[in-house]
Amino acid sequence: MATAAELKKLYDVGAHFALARTRRHPTAVPFIFSTKDRTDIFDLEETVRRLASAREFVQNLAKAGKSLLFVGGKNEVISIVKAAAERANSPYVAGRWIGGTLTNFKNIRKRIDRLEKLSADRESGELEKYTKKERLMIDREIEELLGRFGGIVSLKDLPGALYVVDTRHEHTAVKEANQLGIPVIALASSDCDFAQIQYPIPANDTSVKSVSFVTEEIADAYQEGKKPAAK
Numbered sequence: 756m757a758t759a760a761e762l763k764k765l766y767d768v769g770a771h772f773a774l775a776r777t778r779r780h781p782t783a784v785p786f787i788f789s790t791k792d793r794t795d796i797f798d799l800e801e802t803v804r805r806l807a808s809a810r811e812f813v814q815n816l817a818k819a820g821k822s823l824l825f826v827g828g829k830n831e832v833i834s835i836v837k838a839a840a841e842r843a844n845s846p847y848v849a850g851r852w853i854g855g856t857l858t859n860f861k862n863i864r865k866r867i868d869r870l871e872k873l874s875a876d877r878e879s880g881e882l883e884k885y886t887k888k889e890r891l892m893i894d895r896e897i898e899e900l901l902g903r904f905g906g907i908v909s910l911k912d913l914p915g916a917l918y919v920v921d922t923r924h925e926h927t928a929v930k931e932a933n934q935l936g937i938p939v940i941a942l943a944s945s946d947c948d949f950a951q952i953q954y955p956i957p958a959n960d961t962s963v964k965s966v967s968f969v970t971e972e973i974a975d976a977y978q979e980g981k982k983p984a985a986k
Contacts, residue, residue: 768962771788783957813918827925834849844909913935920970939951
């Protein structure tokens with residue numbers, strides 16, 4: 756059972772606010788406590804349980820040495836997702852999801868390899884043999900590749916799981932993960948399809964405070980899982 760302190764933390768960040776009842780996805784029903792002024796309210800007892808379950812899974816994922824890919828492209832969450840992923844030393848897509856990032860990973864990885872090679876050549880001075888115009892073109896290519904794939908350079912293989920903020924917004928990423936059997940942990944509001952999420956965290960997925968709180972919890976859990984067990 757959730758403690759008063761756990762419930763208060765979620766309440767204070769506005770995690771209980773879902774969306775208008777008219778936007779409710781049928782799969783969200785088990786997570787709804789009530790409806791007030793036509794707005795659905797999440798059952799925070801259930802949110803506490805689900806967050807604890809997600810944290811445990813993420814810790815075990817880290818212990819097993821598997822990667823966690825953070826995903827969030829909405830304007831209000833980009834900086835939160837990127838900062839949490841970097842703190843956890845994890846790959847991330849904080850911006851537009853490139854179709855095929857998972858399902859066509861072999862070709863995506865080739866583009867990342869090119870980014871790494873061009874960047875290394877620039878660092879070592881290898882590009883000095885090219886004309887100024889050619890170097891400018893290469894610089895542009897590096898910037899374009901960084902914009903697309905900069906957050907997943909460390910991803911040498913498919914991730915062990917995805918942490919997603921708002922599965923409705925990131926439906927392409929979730930669909931690709933589902934196709935490949937990659938578990939999805941997600942902060943999801945009442946308009947999301949919970950049937951596509953293996954570890955759902957039903958809560959407000961738009962409020963900066965709510966997104967920050969849950970995302971930090973997931974990043975903390977991943978870092979805790981990476982720590983060597985005390986002897």
